[in-house]
Amino acid sequence: MNSTLLVNISRFILLLAVQIVIFNNMNFLGFIMPLPYMLFIVLYPVNGNRAALLLASFLLGLTMDVFSNSGGVHAAACLTLAYLRPSIFKFSFGISYEYQTIKLNDVLTPERFSFILISVVIHHFTLFILEAFQVSFFWDILIRTLLSTVFTIISCIIIIYLIKPNKR
Amino acid sequence: MQQIFNFIFRNSTRILFLLLLCISFLLTIQAHSYHRSKIISSANYLSGGVYENINNVSEYLNLKTQNDALAIENARLKSILFATTDSISITKLEKTKENQPYDIVVSKVIHNSYNVHENYLTLNSGALQGVKSDMGVINNLGLVGIIDNTSPKYSTVISILNVKSRINAKIKKSNHFGSLIWDGKSTGFVQLIDVPRLAAIRKGDTIVTGGQSVIFPENINIGTIDKVEIDDQTHYYTITVKLFNDMTNLGHVYIIKSNNREELNNLEKTTKNE
Structure with a gap:
């Protein structure tokens, strides 16, 4: 139990550091930025404490906001994702997901991919809506969501393969 | 009473979610108004320090272009200096120094964003250097933005690439x-x-x-x-x-301190009140 806590805390810090130092400086075509820091919420243990996840994702988002001067945009997006996570699990892995031993950081199966895809889309869509804050930017929001989703998923999968623990 | 407690316990995650969501919405709305909260900005001690360290490393990558830009500007200023053959004009300049309308603070961009709708820059000089909010920021090519928040050592700038800027x-x-x-x-x-x-x-x-x-x-x-x-x-x-400016590649900038600003503001205020 304690080791999961330690793994999660180090994941929190490492993902934030990688996001701020490396991925925040990536700008494809001037406006597409991969945001793999939300992998923390995706990789959180399936049966872990929900309140702790909500608090942790709020802190995660708020730290990103401090670094990107955006108020509470990232915090709101992370919270939404953290709150909707059980429903996404139910959709991707079936109703009895709580009784299975789901490991997300493993070989990519269709279920895992669909889970990551839906999570990223929800997170990015909330993020860009709140960031633009105007209906007149609707197409802009959609394009940003779509393109950034592609790049975030690619970076997420690369990170998952890189940090895949205990190869047997 | 028992039922209220039961309700709260049963829906504790939902209530926590709504509470935190409200906080983040409040922060978002505050961020979209013109003068923002001071804490959630990259001018604070932690994020400013991190950005300065990152910038210390990444600076080396475009050292050459920055050097070229500074050399070109030096050459331009030198040419102005040498072109004034009339010695009277130089003494004139020194005489008027006391009531110079503008002072310049040199600063460096340590973080630059240009991929969202509300873009901000972070500079490595702050209140200790006399920087205050609503000062202008330019570089050798032209306009960059207006100072938004300041901390003792850092300040944030509303870039001209910001839908709020006017x-x-x-x-x-x-x-x-x-x-x-x-x-x-x-x-x-x-x-x-x-x-x-x-x-x-x-x-x-x-x-x-x-x-x-x-x-x-x-x-x-x-x-x-x-x-x-x-x-x-x-x-x-x-x-x-x-x-004229390439806003995606900014190095050294100049902050413009207007010395007559308070006088002008006070004058306009008294005129309006009368």
Whole structure:
């Protein structure tokens, strides 16, 4: 139990550091930025404490906001994702997901991919809506969501393969 | 009473979620208003320090271009200096130093964003160097933005690539005024709106800052006219301006301190009150 806590805390810090130092400086075509820091919420243990996840994702988002001067945009997006996570699990892995031993950081199966895809889309869509804050930017929001989703998923999968623990 | 407690326990995650969501919405709304909260900005001690360290490393990557830019500007200033053969003009300059309208603080951009609708820069000089909010920021090519928040060592700048920014500007040739805004689309172009139809406008004309704001001195370069449209409803020109500055690559900048600002503000206030 304690080791999961330690793994999660180090994941929190490492993902934030990688996001701020490396991925925040990536700008494809001037406006597409991969945001793999939300992998923390995706990789959180399936049966872990929900309140702790909500608090942790709020802190995660708020730290990103401090670094990107955006108020509470990232915090709101992370919270939404953290709150909707059980429903996404139910959709991707079936109703009895709580009784299975789901490991997300493993070989990519269709279920895992669909889970990551839906999570990223929800997170990015909330993020860009709140960031633009105007209906007149609707197409802009959609394009940003779509393109950034592609790049975030690619970076997420690369990170998952890189940090895949205990190869047997 | 028992039932209320039961309700709270049963829905504890939902209540926590709504509470935190409210906080983040509040912060978001606050961030979209003009003067923002001081804590959630990259000028604070932690994030400013991190950005400075990152910048110390990444600076080396574009050292050459920065050196070239500074060398070009040095050459320009030298040529102005040597061109003034009349020795009277130099003494004149020194005499007027006491009531110089503007002071300059040199600073460095340690974080630059240009990929969202509300872009901010972070500079490595703050209140200790005398930087206050609403000061103008320029570089050797032209306009950069306006200071937003300051901490003792760092400050944030509302970039001209920010849909909230609104700067008074004019057409250099004809002195017609307008407001400079950004439509949030391309990093190389901004829009000049509310220019009267009377103005004679040609593609390629230079746009400079107007003298109506106390933030910027007059005649600081902004860009050239790229496209001209007429707004059907207001019958004013909407001009697309191609920036001289490459906002995606900023190094050293100058912060403009206006010395007469308080005097001017007080004067305008008393005039309004009378």
